[in-house]
Amino acid sequence: MRMTSSLFWAAGILVLAIIIHLSYVLFGPRFAMHGFEAEAASYAGGINRMQVLDAAQSAGFFGASSPQAVTAVCAFDLSDGDVMLHAAFSGSPWTLMIYAARGNAIYSVNDAQAGSSEVTIRIRRVTGLTRLLGDDEAGTVNDGWRVETAETRGLAVLWSPIAEPALRRRSEEALRQSYCRPAS
């Protein structure tokens, strides 16, 4: 009887430990990512809006490495449809990253891959059913590249190191031409 009881408790603890392990790994990053999205939205004054971060904001958002780079962020929400993302940089190198709500990077492009200092991307939500039924619009994109995600929310990050600290203002001015807004 005592043996059976001990086994019951051991099995219960093991199952609970596995649940906690998986919850921690899968949901912990979502909470952390939600914090990044909320911070980006507060800087931009809302979702689906791009904001170029100043040096102090950038340091708070990214950590110590950012003051030597110009950065912009956009927390996007695809609940009401596609979002258009346009990135404009003053020079190279640069990187554009798009993260889904669970923190995984769903897309990245840099200056070497783009071959240009500007890039426009349509971010689109696709459901499993949409994928299954096929997409009639596939291949007819004429307003830039397309990124598809199963998630509703996410975060876009534009990053470009500055050649000299004195050039920060010029780089920020170029980055301000970037936008993030609902697709019309």
Next chain:
Amino acid sequence: MQFPVKLVVGCVIAGIVGVVSAHIAMGTRVEAAADGDQSWQVWQSPEGGDDPYLVARFLLAGRLPPPRGPAQEFETTSDRDGRPFSGSCLYRVAIETADWRWWSVEVPGGSTVTSATAIAESDGTARIDLSPTLQPGNWLRTPSNSNFRIIMHVLPTADTVTPPPPERLKCG
């Protein structure tokens, strides 16, 4: 032992086991950046692609995962000989700047030197000294009374990157 007490103890044990095992799994995503040099390490998924443990490792530490592709991130807590960094020692990282389009070296929580701000020697090498006390040239302040780590970001011109191992110059 009463049932409620057993339940609470069981939940605590399960919680500790669950969280600790998650951190152990996250820690397995680190690899040596180059053969024969165990100082620099790179965080990457053994299977490639999206790895929830790798994503969790960065986000739970309050950082966005680094960019994929050409940009690479390296991390080290020890010098060329495998000795953990000490706040009482002077270290040097010598970067041959011609090999990389852009780079940065930082002590988290401290300062950063990048290819844009570094002073290069006549041979094109940028020597970065890490010490708690001011050094001539490129200097990164390190904590004086504790161990620390260095993070390097690189945009290379080639596919493979071998970061230079940090050398310990003197202590005390």
